[in-house]
Amino acid sequence: MATEAGAATRRRAGRQRDHSRDAVILEATLAVLAEHGYDRMTIDLVAARAGMARATVYRRWPTKAELVLDAVGRLSSTDVGEIDAAQLPDTGTLREDMIAMIRPFDDEQQQIRIQAVIGLLVLARTDDRLAQAALGAGIGPWIDINRALMQRAVDRGEFAPPADLETLAELIPMMCVSRAVQQLPITYEFSVALIDGVIIPALRGTT
Amino acid sequence: MATEAGAATRRRAGRQRDHSRDAVILEATLAVLAEHGYDRMTIDLVAARAGMARATVYRRWPTKAELVLDAVGRLSSTDVGEIDAAQLPDTGTLREDMIAMIRPFDDEQQQIRIQAVIGLLVLARTDDRLAQAALGAGIGPWIDINRALMQRAVDRGEFAPPADLETLAELIPMMCVSRAVQQLPITYEFSVALIDGVIIPALRGTT
Amino acid sequence: MATEAGAATRRRAGRQRDHSRDAVILEATLAVLAEHGYDRMTIDLVAARAGMARATVYRRWPTKAELVLDAVGRLSSTDVGEIDAAQLPDTGTLREDMIAMIRPFDDEQQQIRIQAVIGLLVLARTDDRLAQAALGAGIGPWIDINRALMQRAVDRGEFAPPADLETLAELIPMMCVSRAVQQLPITYEFSVALIDGVIIPALRGTT
Amino acid sequence: MATEAGAATRRRAGRQRDHSRDAVILEATLAVLAEHGYDRMTIDLVAARAGMARATVYRRWPTKAELVLDAVGRLSSTDVGEIDAAQLPDTGTLREDMIAMIRPFDDEQQQIRIQAVIGLLVLARTDDRLAQAALGAGIGPWIDINRALMQRAVDRGEFAPPADLETLAELIPMMCVSRAVQQLPITYEFSVALIDGVIIPALRGTT
DNA sequence: CGATAAACGAGACGGTACGTCGCGTCTTCTG
DNA sequence: CAGAAGACGCGACGTACCGTCTCGTTTATCG
Incomplete structure (x- = not known):
């Protein structure tokens, strides 16, 4: 009834x-x-x-x-949440896929997000639960997407499976954090340079 | 008088x-x-x-x-400070040089250092001067050494000059920060994997 | 309409x-x-x-x-309200009249009433209107009865008109408040002692 | 040493x-x-x-x-504390003694003291310890003096020992509280009237 | 060697934010 | 509409830590 x-x-x-x-x-x-x-x-x-x-x-x-924590989490899901699973860009090559994903992160809000993550990290020891959550909320989705794109590239035979795909997925976000801490801008060029100069060679070098 | x-x-x-x-x-x-x-x-x-x-x-x-800030700085100079300039390991290859440098960082104190850095980062906005200092004190020397080793390898023709050597110098420390935040241990193997799987390929890939 | x-x-x-x-x-x-x-x-x-x-x-x-205020007021009218005006005890002497009136107040609820009055007094400054009302609600009827009994005794010539009958009417209730504050019990004996030892002598002494 | x-x-x-x-x-x-x-x-x-x-x-x-509590307590000891024991007024008659004692209480500060006592009474139930203390701090010394004066009068044979000297000692202060609650002024005349109209008759009446 | 000036221990002090609680009002749903 | 349940604005509570100040005690250096 x-x-x-x-x-x-x-x-x-x-x-x-x-x-x-x-x-x-x-x-x-x-x-x-x-x-x-x-x-x-x-x-x-x-x-x-x-x-x-x-x-x-x-x-x-x-x-x-x-x-x-929630504020940063919400921030992530706002502009990333909907880009999940199947509807990731699929250009055929990892490089183009990743470059296609840079845009939504290449803006001023990105700075806020990273600043927030940094702010929360201080609490890592205070509340263990928050440690991971802070990372997860701030740059988790970003990492997730990178992991997914790389996994797909591996699956379709573009690259051999790397030893530590997880670390590679975290690489770009963490290097952006590094720049944020140093008050340096996080530019489109910087991200592309990382893809071309580090990610792709690392994946190729495994062969 | x-x-x-x-x-x-x-x-x-x-x-x-x-x-x-x-x-x-x-x-x-x-x-x-x-x-x-x-x-x-x-x-x-x-x-x-x-x-x-x-x-x-x-x-x-x-x-x-x-x-x-000082505490972390002291921590750095304690085990790194004296290893400056000329007396860096010189094994002939970048890979061996870097591996030789891993030891002093591969311990529990490393965790403390990184935790301290993280703690200080929260103050980046409060006191601009501290932002860089925090990084510098905690992982600055580490980065410096990496930069020096890579520069030397480039100078002796082992690799072509990379587009962004600075970023590569920061790469290992930052990825260690990432692991620290996630409460994961920073092992010898992890560092070696980064050298072999990311740094070397990145330098080679530039060619 | x-x-x-x-x-x-x-x-x-x-x-x-x-x-x-x-x-x-x-x-x-x-x-x-x-x-x-x-x-x-x-x-x-x-x-x-x-x-x-x-x-x-x-x-x-x-x-x-x-x-x-209302709760205390209700309490008063419950056991006193109906005893108004004409139906007061009339034994012929003030002493017997007053003793006859002691009963309804000589119980545990009396304590509650006084506690409530005390509680309200704190608001005297906050809300002037409440000051009097608090007293009125808690011990007002009690005072009224005493005043009426004494006035009648004076009217029938038992005593000469005292200088301040109002104060005498308040005397027993206030001394009970005093005992309540000191966590002492308010007994029948105490009230009788007040009547015999203070009220009656005071009325007689005026002569 | x-x-x-x-x-x-x-x-x-x-x-x-x-x-x-x-x-x-x-x-x-x-x-x-x-x-x-x-x-x-x-x-x-x-x-x-x-x-x-x-x-x-x-x-x-x-x-x-x-x-x-302390504020009110301090208030009491400020103007009464030193008048202890031997140096009480000794005019030969209780009436004159008590009238001599009225002065220090017959002022504006007296109002404050009583207001404070009233304010504290509300806490009687919250903190049992405070109940008595409130009374003691506010009008305790006043009562003490009255008790002492009366006792001396009894000792020198001016009056026969009353049944409840304690209650008589509290009488004037409590009636002043009553007036304070009703926003009535506490005048010299009022106190004298109490002495002549209530206290003295009550002591005499016991005979 | 005695005076003196600073280091040191202990803790008061002015601030400021925290997280809690109660009042009296307002909103939403159910009967 | 009354009534239940509870969110909301407001503002005081008592706690904790910061960085400064004060003051008695200790210790090194100077005259």
Whole structure:
């Protein structure tokens, strides 16, 4: 019956939490994070920017760390999430595939993301769970895509299976982190240079 | 005047600062850093572990960040500092040179160093000066050595000059950071695999 | 229009407020008040004890203070309210009249009432209106009765009119408050002693 | 030996707590208390008025309640403390003794004291220890003096020993509390009326 | 050798952010 | 509409750490 079916799915009683506010808070979090850095970011600042009370933030995330974690995670899924699985670019060669994937990461938001990751890394020891999550949230999807593209290239015989494909998948993102830390811009050219100068030779060199 | 005479050389009156304590503090700093992570590291904790008063720490380093920076820096110069310039290993091939350099970094202290770097990165936005310094203190010498070894290999004609030697010099350290963040061990094998699977192919591939 | 017809008398549309719940809430209020004291009494606690939602309480009383005020007021009128005016005990002598009036106050609930008054007094500064009301609700009727009994005794010539009858009327209740604050029991004997040892001599002494 | 004698009494190491600040804070506490009442009094407000940081207040008193308690206690000892024991007025008659004692209480500060007591009473249930302390701090000395004066009058045969001297000692203070709650002024005349109209008759009436 | 000036230990102090809790209001759903 | 459940804005609470300051004690150097 419809009533029973609804009963199972029935929303909890009481005023519904306005989940549209989640996004506003996360957005504010990223903004403040980008502007002040992790340790100068304040829940008060975030709440003020989101135009709501501090308690409203705390009702959703128990600590500053979890909030930032989610904010960065959301950031990733926003522009990457939909590019999953089958609909990856398929140009026939790994080089073209990877270059096709650079665009969405070659922008200003990329900087924010990496800054956020860096901000979270400080908590690695504080909360073990956060260590991986920070990486995962910030550059996880990026790594995932690289891994998928390379695996496909291997599968179709473009390259022999490398000893450590995982490390190669992490290579570009990590080198971008390196540049971010040094306040250097992350350019299209830099990424292409990595593909042509490191990734492809490494895969070819395994032969 | 008598007072001016020898003013340059004469030590200031009063009790002399005991510089042997500097090392004790830095050691304590690294220990606490490794144990609790940057944000849970407290000056109080460090002072207690070093067996002295908080003020004694602050007399030497103005802020927590500078303290950690120095601690990590000291860590680097301890086992790397003296290996500068001419006395680098010279086996004739880049591969053997680099492998010879792995040892001093292939230990538990390496983990501490990287954790410290990570801890400091959070301050990149707070204090621009610290951003580079953090990297420099933690993995700077490591990068320097790699750069030197590669440059020498290029100079003696072992490889053609790569487009971006700097990035290649940073490659191993950064990939080690990546593993550290993921709580994975940094093994000898991992480093060798990077040399054989990525660095050498990349240099050869440029040809 | 039909809608307008009888608008004055017609009850408002929709579900009617269940006024039997008022009493339940007030009862719960007194219970929590007695158990935890005013400042640890929570509207949540009261609502939970009454078995209803917080909003249901707030629909009836705008603030915590008003709620307690009413609860204490209700308490008074419950056992005193109907004893008004003409039906006061009339034994012929003030002493016997007052002793006859002691009973209804000589119980455990009396303690609750006084505790509640005490709890409310803290709000005297916050809300001037509440200052008097708190006293009135808690011990007002008690004072009223004493005043009436004494006035009658004066009227029938038992005593000469005292300089400050009002103060004498407040005397017993206030001394009971004093004992309550000191966690001492308010006994029958104590009240009789006040009548014989203070009230009567004071009235006689005026002569 | 002087050194050892000093060792026992030696002040704790470290910067000495500036106890002159205690008084400033207590003063500020009383001022804010008188101005806003207990529940609207804020530690922040007190600290601001005292011209120091919130932490400085919390270093001395763990909670708001303890702070107010001490503030009121200090108030009592300030103007009453020194009037102890032997140096009570001794005019030969209880009436004159008590009237001589009215002065120090017949002022504006008396109002503050009573307001503070009232403010604290709300915590009686929260912290049993505070219940008595509140009374003691606010009007304890006042009661003590009354008790002493009456006892002396009894001792010299001015009156026969009353059944409950304690209650008589509390009588004037409690009736003043009553007036304070009702926002009535506590005048010299009121106190004298109590002495002549209630206390003296009550003592005489016991005969 | 005694004066003196700085190091040192201990901890107070001014700040500032944290995360919690309660009030009284508002929203949403169910009866 | 009443009532339940609970989100929300507000603001105080008490805690923790930072970096500075104060003050009594210790120790090296200078006169």
